[in-house]
Amino acid sequence: MLYQVKDLAKLCKVPPDTVRHYTRIGLLKPERDPENGYFQYHISDSRRLEFIKKAKSLGFSLKEIEHILTESRKGKSPCPMVREIISQRIQENRVHLEQLMELQLRMEHALASWEKMPDGAPNGEHICHLIESAGNS
Amino acid sequence: MLYQVKDLAKLCKVPPDTVRHYTRIGLLKPERDPENGYFQYHISDSRRLEFIKKAKSLGFSLKEIEHILTESRKGKSPCPMVREIISQRIQENRVHLEQLMELQLRMEHALASWEKMPDGAPNGEHICHLIESAGNS
DNA sequence: GCTTGACCTGTGAGCGGCTCATAGGTTTAA
DNA sequence: TTAAACCTATGAGCCGCTCACAGGTCAAGC
Numbered sequence: 563m564l565y566q567v568k569d570l571a572k573l574c575k576v577p578p579d580t581v582r583h584y585t586r587i588g589l590l591k592p593e594r595d596p597e598n599g600y601f602q603y604h605i606s607d608s609r610r611l612e613f614i615k616k617a618k619s620l621g622f623s624l625k626e627i628e629h630i631l632t633e634s635r636k637g638k639s640p641c642p643m644v645r646e647i648i649s650q651r652i653q654e655n656r657v658h659l660e661q662l663m664e665l666q667l668r669m670e671h672a673l674a675s676w677e678k679m680p681d682g683a684p685n686g687e688h689i690c691h692l693i694e695s696a697g698n699s
Numbered sequence: 700m701l702y703q704v705k706d707l708a709k710l711c712k713v714p715p716d717t718v719r720h721y722t723r724i725g726l727l728k729p730e731r732d733p734e735n736g737y738f739q740y741h742i743s744d745s746r747r748l749e750f751i752k753k754a755k756s757l758g759f760s761l762k763e764i765e766h767i768l769t770e771s772r773k774g775k776s777p778c779p780m781v782r783e784i785i786s787q788r789i790q791e792n793r794v795h796l797e798q799l800m801e802l803q804l805r806m807e808h809a810l811a812s813w814e815k816m817p818d819g820a821p822n823g824e825h826i827c828h829l830i831e832s833a834g835n836s
Numbered sequence: 837g838c839t840t841g842a843c844c845t846g847t848g849a850g851c852g853g854c855t856c857a858t859a860g861g862t863t864t865a866a
Numbered sequence: 867t868t869a870a871a872c873c874t875a876t877g878a879g880c881c882g883c884t885c886a887c888a889g890g891t892c893a894a895g896c
Binding site (some may be wrong): 572610613616617619620621622630631634635637638639641642644645648649651652655656658660662663665666668669670672673674681682683684689690691692693694696697 | 725747750754756757758759767768771772774775776777778779781782785786788789792793795796799800802803805806807809810813818819820821826827828829830831833834
């Protein structure tokens with residue numbers, strides 16, 4: 563049983579371009595159909611792709627996933643690395659979340675403070691008085 | 700008074716590579732020193748760069764900032780556009796925040812559930828049993 | 837004047853994870 | 867059998883830097 567790009571994509575519910583992307587960067591390694599040069603995927607590729615999806619949903623990067631897959635194929639346990647990566651990712655994401663929440667506050671405050679301000683034509687002094695006034699009150 | 704890249708960078712407290720980047724994409728448009736081909740910035744470029752920093756801190760993309768600057772230079776008021784963009788960005792960021800908070804929960808739940816699981820050597824059935832087990836309990 | 841070294845320069849390429857554009861091949865229906 | 871619909875692989879583009887690189891500039895020391 564061999565699958566074309568669109569078949570594997572449909573099977574795993576990802577866009578075909580994602581299958582192509584993973585193939586291009588070596589996360590999937592299909593053979594080629596000698597007749598037309600198309601990629602040929604096996605059922606094992608769908609298990610691999612499902613693993614990639616799961617790992618991605620846990621915040622692993624594609625490069626990290628490739629590393630996990632490589633170690634695993636070499637018979638080494640990727641588990642310690644996996645624990646380490648996710649611990650760090652949790653920290654990083656906490657920082658990222660804080661930054662985005664601050665951004666959200668800045669944007670909301672700005673929009674609110676602009677509520678009663680007129681639209682101004684630009685002049686030599688100001689480019690956009692709304693933006694330039696933000697956060698100064 | 701003319702500034703080199705590093706001078707403008709220091710004046711506005713941004714990395715020199717950021718000045719170069721903005722120059723490359725046309726957000727800053729310095730002349731060239733005919734002697735050595737270096738970029739020459741005026742004091743007006745520092746006002747422009749400060750505006751870019753402020754707009755960026757409010758979530759505007761560099762392309763949007765360029766658009767604002769262009770409209771403003773043409774004498775049109777960018778204010779309506781500015782209000783529109785930030786309203787949309789607030790919505791987008793809300794969605795983004797929710798997704799990141801969900802990711803954070805998934806990661807924390809996974810790490811907690813792995814607490815009592817052993818590191819497993821890979822076999823034909825599993826690539827990494829930690830990842831594969833996540834979210835199934 | 838000369839050299840050494842630190843520091844600076846512009847430019848090309850790379851990052852991540854897709855996504856789109858393109859030119860061409862395959863399949864399906866009439 | 868021809869037309870249209872759909873699929874293919876591949877190159878380039880997205881964003882906002884950041885790094886690598888080869889070469890230029892400049893001040894200190896002899």
